[in-house]
Amino acid sequence: MYYDLKSFGAEVRNIRNNLELTQSTVSELSDIHVDTIRKIENGKVLPTQETLDLLSPVLKKDLNALLLEHRLHDYHAFEEVKNRLESKLDKGEFETLSIELEDLKALLDNTLHPYFINSIYQLILMTEAIIFRHKHEDPLTALNKLVDAMKVTTPDFTLDNYSDFVYNSMELRILMNMALMINELQSTDKSLEIMKYCIESAKSAEPNDNIFPKICYNLSYTYHRLGRDKEALKYSNLGIDYCLKNRNYSGLNLLYFRRGIAEYFLKHDNYKDSLKKAVYFAEMLGHYELRDLFISNCKKYYNIDIL
Template sequence: MFYSLHLASFGKKISTLRKQNKITQLMICKQTGINIDTIRRIEQGLVLPKLDTLLLLSSAYKVDLLEIFLEYCFNEPLKNIYTQLDPIMSTIDAEEIVTFCDESIALINSSIDTSNLLLPAERDQLLYLLEGIKAYTDNNQVERSIDLFLKGLRCTQSLLSFDKLSELCFSEIELRLLYLIAANYLDLNKTDESIAILLHLLSMPDSTLSSKLRIKAHGLLSYNFFAIGDYKQSLHYADKGIELTRKAQRTYYAHTLLARKAVALLKLGQEGYEENMKLCIALLQFEGHTHLVEHYRQVSKERYHISI
């Protein structure tokens, strides 16, 4: 994701390695049979080295150049923005979310002229994703938000059809866009459409769908079924999500799943709802999310008459 070519940095790196080993470009030429001009141009970042060239040069430079080259094939600023999305979206502070989106969009736009992305569409997808989150958070423009997410998907999925999702393959960022569309469909009372997308996400193999997104999909399905009064299914998906967090040995999104389980148990007239809500609050306190503790306590009391 966000593949790019940092040829100048790669060339500088291997030039330094060669000099540290006290090897000249001429010596490498004689050892590998690769033209000395090609070696010089690679070290100057002027040419994209072929796979077989990297493999041959590895023995001469005495290091795995293919592995090093891969380190210079990611656009770190874009990758960092993407990886910060989950932490920033866990807050209930709309101003903080909008500020993050504005700053990220400005950073991406300022680097467009100098960006050396192999797939510029990835950059555009991230921009649409950020604009969509901002539209929803800042002005509650749900339909505009969905439209932006769809535009992001169609950067690389021109034949996108929700009736034929099983016929398509999706990248990590495309899957994130699908999830966000499913989440926003709830505000438009398109529960069936939302559930269909989420079930498709969960039908994907573990190698395709990240554990984080799989866990969140279970949580959103639990919310969907709760919204239409199917509390048994809501409980089912909350339990499945909690099971996934335990298998992954992580607390990611566990507080949301525990809260969903608590209110489903309450609606079903079953015991254990208070214990699960207490676990939710305790987990938030343990993780230092003090701003969410009071929010969950207030919602639990006002909506469900659960006092924690």
């Protein structure tokens, strides 16, 4: 389901204030990280049932029931389009993103709730940015679209003050994509700085979110292009460990591929094992074109026969 997280978070904050509790005190009593509490109150994260179960006794309110009161309509249609979009991005299928873009625009025309409108519009701008980058090879327009997308929920945002704000998962995706554009347009150092900020912010994301391994992949790939294979291996391993720990297998194929290539350049004996796992998870996830790309790229660029 989809929720008005801003109004829910504001109500949670009011409950806490009425009990004269600080965020730090609630964190200590509930064993929930203070950053998570801050994100909940700012409407930046959808808390899990377990998180709300731990907070409810401290705040003397059934927060799971309270969250249901902030439920929005049209969630299933939005989630269906969003999942299709995510699947295409994971597989590198950029040519047909206009289908999801038009579906999002149609959904926007039929939605009334202001919070939901902002979420859909933000995703539309991010999708347009990806299309400009990959289909039209126009990273500058893509970057401007991403800045506009961030300003939908963070009006005061600029690339100079990005570290001043708390971000939800969608905003971190936007910021991560900005870093990729900056890498093409301006500075690799600035790009890495922003991505490292993103990965620190994503550490408190809910386990069912896949933003953390996506950032790990992009950091690993950026370091690979710089020829810094130890760092590439470090971040691919971080992403793999996160996915396995949280049983979130989306993106494992890409992360194992990056690990295998880093191990190859570092002359590790087990590099083929990682590359075979990349192929296995690509097949498991139904990413057959990506599987074939792994196999062909290994042969073409590194003279490696995976199978």
